Each structure stands twice: as C-alpha cells, then as structure tokens.
Amino acid sequence: MGKSFRFLLFCLSILSVASWAVSTQQSRLLMDDFVGEYGDLAKNYxxxxxxxxxxLLGLDIKNFAFCDKSLSYEERAKDLVSRMTLQxxxxxxxxxxxxVRRLGLPEYSWWSEALHGISNLGPGVFFDEAIPGATSFPAVILSTAAFNQTLWKTLGRVVSxxxxxMYNLGRAGLTFWSPNINVVRDTRWGRTQETSGEDPFTVGEFGVNYVRGLQDVEGTENVTDLNSRPLKVSSCCKHYAAYDxxxxxxxxxxxxxxRVSEQDMKETFVSPFERCVREGDVSSVMCSFNQINGIPACSDxxxxxxxxxxxxxxxxxxxxxxYGLEVIVDNQNYLNDSKADAVxxxxxxxxxxxxxxxxxDALNESVLTGKVSQYELDRALKNLYVLLLRVGYFDGIPAYESLGLKDICAADHIELAREAARQGIVLLKNDNEVLPLKPGEKITLVGPHANATQVMIGNYAGLPCKYVSPLEAFSAIANVTYATGCLDASCSNDTYFSEAKKAxxxxxxxxxxxxxxLSIEAEFIDREDFLLPGNQAELIKQVAEVSSGPVILVVLSGSNIDIAFAKNNPKISAILWVGFPGEQGGHSIADVVFGKYNPGGRLPVTWYEADxxxxxxxSSMSLRPxxxxxxxxxxYKFFNGSTVYPFGYGMSYTNFSYSLxxxxxxxxxxxxKFQKCRTVAYTEDQMAPSCPAVLLDDMSCDDTIEFEVAVTNVGRVDGSEVLMVYxxxxxxxxxxxxxxxxxFQKVFVAAxxxxxxxxxxxxxxxxxxxDSTGYSLLPSGSHTIRVGDDSNSASYSLRVKYNYN
Incomplete structure (x- = not known):
C-alpha cells in the first residue's frame, strides 16, 4: 500500500470521526438524551x-441505591447493574x-483523548463557537526530551x-484515553511522536508522572482504598502490548x-505498563490491535x-x-470465531x-447461548461504574465544579506550552558559538516549515488556542526576509529554490x-527511510552554499532523520531539533535562537544513519542483535554501531562538569538455604563468578544505590543540565x-x-x-554507575557479592 493511499485512508478516518462528533453534539451534554417537558432544565446538571x-425527570432519587452516598462505590455499582436487563x-x-432512561442514567461517551492537550479526535470531545480551542502542548516526544518529571506532571494537571x-460545559467526557506508553523499538514507526521514545525507564517515568498529573486529586493521592480514590479525570495507558x-x-x-520473546516482553514492552499501573495507579489500560505470539492482545x-x-x-x-474486536474477527480471523465467539x-x-x-451486536447472543456468563458482564460493568463514581460522574467533585471557560486557554496554560517546548528543544550543533543570535539582525527564514502552524501540533491534537509560527515570532524580534524554498514537507520540486537562495x-x-x-509520519503511516522528504536536503545544500552569513538548520519531526550531511557541512553552523513544538512553537524556537532560553533538551531516541x-x-521484533x-x-541498549546522534545527546550554550x-x-x-545461585552465560574469555546471579523473586530487594553528584556550570551562561544515570x-x-x-534529574545551575x-x-x-527465559536476575560482580555520556561523565564501580554456604 503506497504512502499517499495510506494517508488518504488516514484523512478519511479523521473526517469520519469529525462527522460523527458533529452529528452527535447535541447529545453530548450530560442530560441531552432526556427530551421532553423538562429536558432543557435537566441537562444543566x-x-x-x-x-x-x-x-425534573419525574423520578424519586431515594428509590435508587446507586445514588446513596452512604454506600461504598462497590455497593452502588452493584446496585445499578442489578437493576438492568441483559439488553x-x-x-x-x-x-x-x-x-437507561427508566433509571435516570444518561448516555455517556467514554472516548476522549488528551495526549498533549484536549484532542478532538474521538466522539467524546467537540469544539464550537463557545469553546473554539484548547491549549495544544508539544508532541510527547519533545516534552520527553526535557527529561523533567515535574514538567510532565504539570502538563497532566493543566490538561486535566x-x-x-470542558466537561462542565458539556463538551468532553471524564475518561481520556491517554498517554501512549509504547516503547519505540524502531523509529520508522509513524507514532513515535506520540511516545516517550526508546528507553523503557524513561517511558515509564513519563507515564507515571503524566497519569498522576491527570488523575490525582490533591490530598487523596495516598488513600488506603484505591478503589474509592477520587480522580480529577480518568487516564488510560495504551496500547498494551508490543505495539509499534x-x-x-x-x-x-x-x-x-x-513474535516476541519473554525476555523482551518483560524487559521492554510491558515494563512501562507495569509502572503505570503500580506506581501511577492509572484507572484504565487499552489493549492493542496486534497479535502477540499468535494471540490477539485483547483476547489474551x-x-x-x-x-x-x-x-x-x-x-x-x-x-x-x-474497533479492535472487528479486527480480531474480520482481519485476523482468529480461530475462525464468529462475533459471538469473539466477544x-x-x-x-x-x-x-x-x-x-x-x-x-453479539454479546446478548453470547450470553443467551452460554458462550459467556452474565456474571462476566456484570463484573465488567461494575468496574466501569466504580470508575465513573470515582471520577465524580454520579456525585460531582466540588473542587472542580467552578472550572469553566476561564480555565481553557488561560494565559498561564499558554505560557506552559511555550515553556514545555523550549525545555525539550535539543541543540545538536553550535560551531563557533554562533548561537544565540543577537536581536535586530537581518535574518532570512527559508524552508517548508518556516511559517509552520498546523504542522507544529502533530498527531492526536485538538484545536489550539492560537498558533504562533516561527515567521511570526522571529518577525517580532528581528528584521526578517522570508522565502519558502519548498511549499510543503514533500518538497517535490526545486521551483522556489532560486528565491530562497537569493534571500x-x-x-x-x-x-x-x-x-x-503528518503525511510522512503519523498513525497509519510508518516511514520507509530516515531521509528528509523530497528535495529538502538539496534545498539545504544549495542555500547553505550561497549564504553570506552563518546558516542555522531547524528540524521539525517526530523522530530521527539522517542529517549527517548537514552535521558535517562547515557552512551549517548550528542545528536544532524542535520536534513538533505545539501551538507556541514559534515563540519557543525564537526564545532558544535568541538566547532567552538556554537549550537543555536531550534526544529520547537514537538518530541512526540512513542505511x-x-x-x-x-517487522523483526527482537531488540538484541x-x-x-x-x-x-x-x-541505545543493544545497538553498538555508528549513529548520527546517540540517545541522550544534547548541547548547551554553557558547559558543565561533574564530580560523583x-x-x-x-x-x-x-x-x-532457600536462595539458589542462577547460571548466567559469559563470554569464553570471561570467568563466571562462583555465584553468578540470584532470582529477584527470591530476594527482599531492599538494598539501595545512593550517591551525590556535584554539577558545576563552568561556562558564562546560566543553564539547565540533565543528569542521566546509567x-x-x-x-x-x-x-x-x-x-x-x-x-535522571534536570537541574538548573547559574554560571x-x-x-x-x-x-x-x-x-x-x-x-x-x-535472561533469555524471562527471569529477572541480580548478577554478581562489578557493575558501573555512570552519570553523563561518553564526552562528559563521572562514574564508579559498584560490586555485588553473594555470601552463601
């Protein structure tokens, strides 16, 4: 299937969802399905x-135990489900x-999205003249590049x-199917931009913090009964599992x-999901489309x-x-199941x-024919209604009932979008310290994204409060000449090259x-190469060749691109990767270029060479060679070849030194006597210890690694440094x-x-x-703890020794 056709399918799917959302807007308010004499009044609640x-609905609330606040959520959910017929x-x-009209239970749309702001993808959310947009933050891959847990949690709080x-105003639900916490095995994946990259620990950290930001109600984070813990909104960690x-x-x-080994499943693919549930206390998990070792994930x-x-x-x-069940039946033909069998x-x-x-379509038949018991359906519905009770759908949460229009696109939210993008921007090259620039200089902006707007918000975005393009932001600071060079990212010809070169x-x-x-990398569209699209590379080379002053390259993408030709070109003095920087992207890029902000982002994926x-x-699922x-x-965990830029790479306008x-x-x-030594395979030239390793499940695992890192800013500019610990x-x-x-930890250090x-x-x-069988082991011997990368690091050896009889 060609890229253009896949993109057409993607556009049609978006239009389908949008059309669905528009057609059902009037039913989105909580009580809109109750029409009649009191309908308009009822929907105000x-x-x-x-x-x-x-x-107002002609019902006595005292007759419905599921509305009795003196009962537990479990009891209330059980009562509600018990009153329903099978259908x-x-x-x-x-x-x-x-x-269920006779119970006073309104319809509810579970599908809302909040990946990096409230999205209009899915029927649970819609925008209109009253609420024309919501704050659109950077794509997740760029926010991840900040390597700042506090930022991630703050983003979740503001989005929720x-x-x-929007829920209070009748334009959103309370259940948001975000974040995407799939580990990126291969950066050709079109949805890399939605993720936190290739490192399982980082993906887990982002997931836990973003979920906590979305869900936590202040003061209730550590209640004893987690099934009754109130939630600001409900979050969902997706797509479980081995989906990329x-x-x-x-x-x-x-x-x-x-086809995934147990080793890779445990070590990489399910690790962030475990942390999301155990540490983030996420209230939902979404299973993925794909099969895993022959079994559909949603049937396992x-x-x-x-x-x-x-x-x-x-x-x-x-x-x-x-529509994953449709996939199981119609696409995968799993066990030749009918609809009734599959459900x-x-x-x-x-x-x-x-x-x-x-x-x-088929669950009624499944129950009546004995394929599944009604008890299983009751269990599932109780899980759903306990969640809706926790999120305040039945009773409200007083602390949030005053939220309204003033809290959408608020000034501090827009400023956070700007801050999140500039924290994530990665400086890849800065020869002769050409950056930062001085305001007021005569600057030429060229390229397909110099006046970017919608491109900046990436996948699963809603309608932003206001776009600020690079052209708009730079024009407010400097004397700017603009020449496109290419009309769009496809850059299919060189028609406009001469204008760009002249400027x-x-x-x-x-x-x-x-x-x-999104025509090149997005949901439904994986990449086939790591090259700049079309004639973009040629545009860069030709413009750089004729430029009279320094050339700065700014790359907008959701993943890695082989720009080795630019890295090695002495005519190109500086390179910035800015991901998809969100609605304030223009301001954020300008803040970095003109030195209002000292870049400190790090790459969350390896930038491989094109070959x-x-x-x-x-399609090869193995992470190991x-x-x-x-x-x-x-x-970075298993690839030891040459790269354009390695995982974790990023420069600053200053320099730092470490001592550990x-x-x-x-x-x-x-x-x-109950703890056994486990065998670990060693290379032929390496002698194995007498007790190579012990199974973690057999240990108390209460030992800690503790150390201090002194970070000194040895340059002339204040800045933030990411202390990456390996x-x-x-x-x-x-x-x-x-x-x-x-x-890892991000720390600000004054010059x-x-x-x-x-x-x-x-x-x-x-x-x-x-190990290869999926067991987690603690090996004995000399481990190394390293802070930093190969060019600037501090490290020490930590010996693990087992004493046994």
Whole structure:
C-alpha cells in the first residue's frame, strides 16, 4: 500500500470521526438524551445523582441505591447493574453507552483523548463557537526530551483542568484515553511522536508522572482504598502490548503478529505498563490491535486478567483499541470465531469495555447461548461504574465544579506550552558559538516549515488556542526576509529554490526550517527511510552554499532523520531539533535562537544513519542483535554501531562538569538455604563468578544505590543540565544490555555555581538483567554507575557479592 493511499485512508478516518462528533453534539451534554417537558432544565446538571435533576425527570432519587452516598462505590455499582436487563447491560458495554432512561442514567461517551492537550479526535470531545480551542502542548516526544518529571506532571494537571472545564460545559467526557506508553523499538514507526521514545525507564517515568498529573486529586493521592480514590479525570495507558508498527510496506497493524520473546516482553514492552499501573495507579489500560505470539492482545486472558488485573492489581477498567474486536474477527480471523465467539472470549479474558460495536451486536447472543456468563458482564460493568463514581460522574467533585471557560486557554496554560517546548528543544550543533543570535539582525527564514502552524501540533491534537509560527515570532524580534524554498514537507520540486537562495545571499543569518509532517509520519503511516522528504536536503545544500552569513538548520519531526550531511557541512553552523513544538512553537524556537532560553533538551531516541533501515526489517521484533540474520541491535541498549546522534545527546550554550561521591561501593548479600545461585552465560574469555546471579523473586530487594553528584556550570551562561544515570552490567555477560537508564534529574545551575543532586534508587531494579527465559536476575560482580555520556561523565564501580554456604 503506497504512502499517499495510506494517508488518504488516514484523512478519511479523521473526517469520519469529525462527522460523527458533529452529528452527535447535541447529545453530548450530560442530560441531552432526556427530551421532553423538562429536558432543557435537566441537562444543566453536571452529575447524575442530583436530587433536583431526578425530580425534573419525574423520578424519586431515594428509590435508587446507586445514588446513596452512604454506600461504598462497590455497593452502588452493584446496585445499578442489578437493576438492568441483559439488553440494557449490553448497551452500556461499548464506548457510546446508551444509558437507561427508566433509571435516570444518561448516555455517556467514554472516548476522549488528551495526549498533549484536549484532542478532538474521538466522539467524546467537540469544539464550537463557545469553546473554539484548547491549549495544544508539544508532541510527547519533545516534552520527553526535557527529561523533567515535574514538567510532565504539570502538563497532566493543566490538561486535566481544561478537560474538566470542558466537561462542565458539556463538551468532553471524564475518561481520556491517554498517554501512549509504547516503547519505540524502531523509529520508522509513524507514532513515535506520540511516545516517550526508546528507553523503557524513561517511558515509564513519563507515564507515571503524566497519569498522576491527570488523575490525582490533591490530598487523596495516598488513600488506603484505591478503589474509592477520587480522580480529577480518568487516564488510560495504551496500547498494551508490543505495539509499534502501523503500516510498513505490506505489514499492517491489523494483521501483524508480533513474535516476541519473554525476555523482551518483560524487559521492554510491558515494563512501562507495569509502572503505570503500580506506581501511577492509572484507572484504565487499552489493549492493542496486534497479535502477540499468535494471540490477539485483547483476547489474551493471561495478559489481561492474569497480569493487569491480578498481578498488577489494576483499579479501573480495560478497554479495547477502537474497533479492535472487528479486527480480531474480520482481519485476523482468529480461530475462525464468529462475533459471538469473539466477544465471549474477550469478555472472559478481562476486557471490560469495547471501543466499537461488536459487544452490542453479539454479546446478548453470547450470553443467551452460554458462550459467556452474565456474571462476566456484570463484573465488567461494575468496574466501569466504580470508575465513573470515582471520577465524580454520579456525585460531582466540588473542587472542580467552578472550572469553566476561564480555565481553557488561560494565559498561564499558554505560557506552559511555550515553556514545555523550549525545555525539550535539543541543540545538536553550535560551531563557533554562533548561537544565540543577537536581536535586530537581518535574518532570512527559508524552508517548508518556516511559517509552520498546523504542522507544529502533530498527531492526536485538538484545536489550539492560537498558533504562533516561527515567521511570526522571529518577525517580532528581528528584521526578517522570508522565502519558502519548498511549499510543503514533500518538497517535490526545486521551483522556489532560486528565491530562497537569493534571500539567503544577502542575509546576516539564514535559518532553514525543514522536517516532516503528518503525511510522512503519523498513525497509519510508518516511514520507509530516515531521509528528509523530497528535495529538502538539496534545498539545504544549495542555500547553505550561497549564504553570506552563518546558516542555522531547524528540524521539525517526530523522530530521527539522517542529517549527517548537514552535521558535517562547515557552512551549517548550528542545528536544532524542535520536534513538533505545539501551538507556541514559534515563540519557543525564537526564545532558544535568541538566547532567552538556554537549550537543555536531550534526544529520547537514537538518530541512526540512513542505511540502518536496510539492515533489518521493521517487522523483526527482537531488540538484541540477531547474528544469524545479520540484524543489528535496536535502541541505545543493544545497538553498538555508528549513529548520527546517540540517545541522550544534547548541547548547551554553557558547559558543565561533574564530580560523583558514592555512599558505598559494594553490596554484600547473605543468602539463606532457600536462595539458589542462577547460571548466567559469559563470554569464553570471561570467568563466571562462583555465584553468578540470584532470582529477584527470591530476594527482599531492599538494598539501595545512593550517591551525590556535584554539577558545576563552568561556562558564562546560566543553564539547565540533565543528569542521566546509567548502569552498566559486569563485563562478559552474554546477551544483556550495553547500558540502561536507571534515573535522571534536570537541574538548573547559574554560571559559575555548583549544585549538588542526591540520587537513591533500588539496587535490584537498577542493576537487574533479564535472561533469555524471562527471569529477572541480580548478577554478581562489578557493575558501573555512570552519570553523563561518553564526552562528559563521572562514574564508579559498584560490586555485588553473594555470601552463601
């Protein structure tokens, strides 16, 4: 399937959702399905169990125990479900729940999105003249590049404030299916921009913090009964699991069977989801389209009930990716199941809610024919209604009922969008310290993204409050000449090159804005190469050749691009990667270029050279090298070849030095008679220790790694530094990672000053390896703790020793 055709399908799907949303706007207000004499009055109430509302509907609220606040949420949900007929239950099991008029239960749309701001993708949200937009923050990949947990949580808080305000105004639900916490195995994936990159630890950190920001009600974060913990809004971690391919050549996500080892599943693909549930207390998990080792993810009872519900103790519900059951039946033909068979299996596996219509089409038949018990349906619905009780759908949450129009596109929210983008911007090159520029200089802006607006907000975005393009932002600061060079990212010809070259020839500084857009990388559209689209590279070369002053390259993209030609071109003095920077992108880029902000972002994915895509197919799921096929490893953890820029790379307008002081350099562990030494494979030239490793499940795992890092700003400019902490396993272990991120912290240091940062982390989690059978082990021997990268780092050796009889 060609890219243009896939993009057409993508556009049609968006138009379909948009049309659906518009057609159902009048039913989106909470009480709009109750028409009649009191309909207009009833819909003024923002929660179900309001006594006056029931009176307006001609119902006595005292007759409905599910509205009795003295009862537990579990009791109330059970009462509500017990009052429904089988057909009524079935009609509540999909994302457009119909409600039950005789019970005073209105319809509810579960599908809202809030990946980096309130999105209009999905029928649960709509914008209109009253609310024309919401704050559109940078795409997640750029916010991740800030490596700042506080920022991520703050983004979640602000997004949930706007979402709750829109709910109060009848234009959004309370259940947002965000964030996307899939680890990026291959950066050809079109949805890389939606994610936090290739490192499982970083993805987990982002997920936990963003979820906490979305969900947490201040003062209730640590209540004992998590099933009754109130939520500001409900968040969803998706797509579970091993999902990171959409449409690559002839491989399609709807039919793709991800053949994944237990080692990679545990170490990489499910790790962020476990943290999202256990540490973030997320209230929903979405299962993915793909099959995993022959079984559709949404039909796998081991992955759903066994792991998410029982092992991780999810307090919430499990939902399918949209129309995922249709995929199982019509695309995957799994076990040649009928609709009734498929819905029975997914419900039994633990799928509480379907985004789609197969439950309403066939679940009634499944129950009546004995394929699945009505008890399973009751269980699923109770999970859903306990969640809606927690989020205030039935009773409201007083602290948020005053939120309204003033809380959407508020000035501090727009400023946060600007701050988030500039924190994430990565400085890749700065020869002769050409940056920052001085305001007032004569500048030429060229390239397809020099006047970017919609391109800046990327995938799963809503309608922004106001776009600020680079051209607008730079024009307010400098004397700007603009020449497009290419009309759009496809840059299909050189028609406008001469105009761009003429403008650059007489400029003090030329800034070239290039990159991708949603026609090149997005949901439904994976990339086939790592090159700049069309003739963009040629535009850069020709403009740089004739420019009379320094040339600065600004790259907008959701993932890596091989720009080695620009990196190595002495005519190009500086390079910035700015991701998809959100509605305030122009201001954020200008803030960095003119030195209002000192860049401190780091790359969250490896920037491979272009020939990497020729070395292995995107459909190969292994992260480790596959020697017999000649496949290299994936991500910084397993790839040891040359790169354009490595994971974690990023420069500053200043320089930093580190010194590291550990609290201890050895961990001695006494084993009892029930703890067994495990074998670990070593290279032939490396002697294995007498006790190579111990299973983590057999250990208390209460040892900690503690150290201090003194960070000195040895330059002339204030700035922020990301302290990236890695652990390196003992040398000689076969098949394990090269290194892995175990912590990070962003710290601001004034010029000439020193700041001390303390780190404390669990030894088992930080030093573990996962063997080929999927067991988590703590190996003995000399581990290395390193802060920083190869060019600027401090490290020490930490010995793990087992004492046993």
């Amino acid at each position: 923002t929660h179900v169990c309001h006594e006056s509302r029931y009176a 009524e239950k079935v009609m509540q099991s999909v994302h457009t729940a119909s409600g 404030t706007e979402g709750r305000a 391919i959409d449409a690559w050549l002839d491989v399609d996500r709807h039919t793709f069977d991800a 009872s081991r992955l759903l009930k066994g792991v998410i519900r029982d092992e991780w103790d999810l307090h919430g519900y499990i939902v399918s990716d949209c 029975a299996k997914t419900l039994q596996a633990g799928l509480d809610l379907e985004c789609g219509h197969y439950y309403t 650059a020839k007489y400029a003090a500084v030329t800034i070239i804005f290039v990159g991708t857009d 990497y895509v020729d070395m292995l197919p995107m 596959v020697d017999e096929l000649g496949y290299p490893g994936r991500t 002081t550990p609290s201890k350099i050895s961990i001695d562990i006494d084993l009892n 652990s390196l396993p003992p040398s000689g272990i076969v098949g394990t990672h090269i290194k892995q991120v175990i912590g 000439g000053d020193t700041e001390t940062v303390k780190f404390s982390m669990n030894a088992c989690k930080s030093l573990r390896i996962v």
